[in-house]
Amino acid sequence: MDALALPGIADPRALRRQLARAERRRKLRAFSLTLPLLVFLLLTFLVPIGALLARAVENPEVVTALPRTVVVLDGWDRRGLPPATAFAALAADLGALPHRADAGALARRLNNEAPGARSLVMGTYRALPLEGADTPDATKAKLIETDERWSQPVFWRAIAKNGSRWTPDYLLASVDLRRDATGAVERMTPDQRIFVRILLRTFQISAVVTLFALLLGYPLAYWLSTLPARKANLLMILVLVPFWTSILVRVAAWIVLLQSEGLVNRALTGLGVIDHPLALLFNRLGVVIAMVHILLPFMILPLYSVMKSVPPSFLRAAVSLGSAPLAAFFRVYVPQTYPGIGAGALLVFILAIGYYVTPALLGGPEDQMLSYYIAQYTNVNINWGMACALGALLLAATLVLYALYRRIVKTELSLG
């Protein structure tokens, strides 16, 4: 570098320093301009997602409430009943709980694992202190006398299994797996399997919605891209109007249109096309129709922006060189819009797999997607560990899809 001597400048190093300083200042400025956004993203996006992922593996209830019992049960082979010292530790732990709410949290957690544990724990908690429970054996007898279910190993196994602060159980349950008494992973019993099926259904509905959005959006985007700018802008506003309306309003509108006494059915019966009203609501059809409608702009916008950049001369050249117009369209034009198709399809698909309101209002139980169960666990069951595990599953699915997309398309996303 020193060989590079610039004419008219005495000290090239001083110039370099000046340049470096200017560069640093520029970088700093750019950084300070984006800093608010970075902080915002960190606080509103990364931290909550981190908390969600942590919650999916957190398991503090049993360890906090029953520290001594957990230690005693650590050496237990999980067959038959645990030693009498475990009974004594349990009585001591339950008796030492500062608030009833702590017992309540423990009861809820154990009831996830072993149905019936709720009333067992709360009943025992209320019966404390046990009189005449001086030795471990006496405590054991007293506990079983209070509630004979303490002589069933299943409840003890539930405690032993949750003896650590972190658990894979919620994540395993989100793919219909569980740990057996010894900790080996196995499939759930058939009547408790559900989420794998729901995940596949979520993908299936999203794929169908994406396909229809593409079939409907592609011709429209093409037509828009061929129009003069003024007309195209006007029509684009029409595409965007539903975009600005609340999803709930649009879903309610679809209910009015599609119900058995609704506009569509009445028109069809009036025209004599059908005798009985078609079932358009509370099934897959209603969900797909409404979702395609809501997500269509997300398909059209990236398609349009890519199509605008495709020079029309290519297509004309192909035709003038003797290609049939349709063949030229599919072999020359369509490949040039692949980035738009990819971006639009990915966007629609990723948005679709997270859909909640539309299937909840327009679908039957066979049409609910994963988000419905997340809401169910959050609001109704208040099992936030399970809700977070399902959320993590959805997040993982999205990331995998994006990675696959990057692999296949090998270009950056063009989002319009």
Add this chain to the structure above:
Amino acid sequence: MKKIILIAALAAALPALAQQLTVVNFGGANGDAQQKAFYTPFEKKTGTKVVPVEYNGEQAKIKAMVDTKHVSWDVVEVESPDVARGCDEGLFERLDWAKIGAKSDFIPAAVTECGAGIFVWSTVMAYDGDKLKTAPRSWADFWNVKKFPGKRGLRKGARYNLEFALMADGVKPADVYKVLATPAGADRAFKKLTELKPNIQWWEAGAQPPQFLVAGDVVMSTAYNGRIDAANRDGRHLKISWPGGIYDLDYWVIPQGTPNKARAMDFIAFASTPQAQADYSKNIAYGPTNKKALTELDAKVLADLPTAPANAKDALQFNVKFWADQGEQLEKRFASWAAQ
């Protein structure tokens, strides 16, 4: 000057703010009846403004408020399984029954540590008297799609439906929970539900069954009896078949840590008086929990209540303890079953 105005405005606003009470209910016809029987008279009597809020029973909101120690709901109507559970988990304040009234005035189930029973309601079989000429008499009839062709409305969830399925399968009301507690009994209930599955239209909000029945979407439906009564007050001719209905109570609770606890207690005490309870039952066909209210009601109102002897004769009381223990597992099994 500006400061003075600000202080004056604050001084004027503070008492107004302090004299508010947020009462959360399940909305619909039930919320309207509460407005007439509880909120308006309470406002008149005490000058405290009651702000009604509707919700769908999600306990997550209460838990979030209590956990973050930012409680903006003062009194909440909750269903029976949530009372004991929330009480155990520290979501609700303990009630001071000395302020509410003599415990002996109330039906036994209404008196709990954290919850005061508001009313007795029942999940029953309902049908449109204009459309169905032969009346269905039992859950076996509800399952009989040959005799009564058409869809059936059922509440989406395992609760109640498993009980109804067992009764349809010939289990006596008194034995339902005993049978359901065994694995074979649960299998039997799901098997019976599977029989009806192609003919089921699910509902989630209490307002839906009367709509479904009136629109002709379903020929029979399970429903909350008060919603059927409310529809009939609007000129419909919906009918109820009482045998095999499941009755239960809704409760007032006070979320832990509300700044208006004393006023919330006053409200619960007011809503539990015989007069308020009787007014409520006149506005919607749910039974009073205060036994003294019964003397204020005439025979016509009494006949439509779930607590009327003729209606309660073959009814089943909802078993809170059973569902608190088995609920999660059965609801998950139901979700798995429904998704197939």
